[in-house]
Amino acid sequence: MQRIEFRKVIDLSHIISPDIPLWPGDPPVTFDEVASPEKDGYYLRRFAMGEHSATHMNAPNSFHPNAIGIDAYEPASLVRPAVVIDLRIQARDNPDYVIGIQDIEKWEQAHGRIDQGSVVLFYTGWQTLWDDPRRFINADDKGPHFPGIGAATTTFLLEQRRIAGVGIDTHGADPGQDTVYATNSQILANEGIVLECLTNLDQLPAKGTTLVIGVLRLKKGSGSPVSVMAFVP
Structure with a gap:
């Protein structure tokens, strides 16, 4: 038997509305x-949106033909320990900040080695821009500008820490200027x-x-x- 012990539950998902920030072209x-209720006796709406809009999870077939879709994830694989790495200062000074291995090592010096099977969450402060879609995407003629995880950092986390995945409060795990999508x-x-x-990454402890x-x-x-619930001890 496994047990989750918690003092509170934090919802890490944004509310979905027609006004949310959207990736260009979505x-x-x-x-x-x-x-x-007046006409039919009950209330019902139909909604439509892209699979990669709002707080969302990407599936392997979004980048790898013939890979599994979102429906193939085992339920147990979606219950994971998480750590939070606070990079607000770096992102504030540089919207194109590429999260490096040095950021992982600095966090580990303070909090210990990242456990195998963890989801590593990166708190850049971008969540505060959600209600301003233009600033959240932060696009110009060169494309979006927001911080993300560097390719070498992802390789390090997968090979040296055996993580289960990553999460971030921007619209992409990869930096906005990355057109290769190496982390994904x-x-x-x-x-x-x-x-x-x-969102609400500010309400979570480092581990x-x-x-x-x-x-x-x-x-x-x-x-x-996705609805992402964080159980905080």
Whole structure:
């Protein structure tokens, strides 16, 4: 038997509305009323959105043809210990900050080695920009600008720390200026976890949290909006 001990539960997912920040070119979020209490005796809406919008998890087939979709993740694989690395100062000074191995090593000097099987969450402070889509995507003629995880850092975390995945409060685990998507590609090649557009990371301790990730089991989905619950000891 395994046990999760906690004092509180923190929701790490943004509320979904038509006004949320969207990756350039992604479909809009729409809500359409299908039934009303006045006409039908009950209330019902239809909604539509991209698989990689709002707080979401990417699936391997989004980067690797013939890989599994979001519906193939085993439930037990979505319950994971998590650590939080605070990089607000670096991101504040440089929106294109590439998270390096030195950031991992500095965190470990203070908190100890990252446990195998953990999800490493990166708190950049970007979550505070969510209500301003223009600033959250921060795009110009060169594309989006926001911090993300460097390719070598991801390789280090996978090979040297055997992590289960990563999460971040920006719209991409990869830096906004990265068009190769090396972090997504590496982690999803291992059928790992990539969480993007997280929030409330400021309410988590550096270590000790357990994540429970609820996906929509979209058949062969390239990803899914998710409800991410953090159980804080």
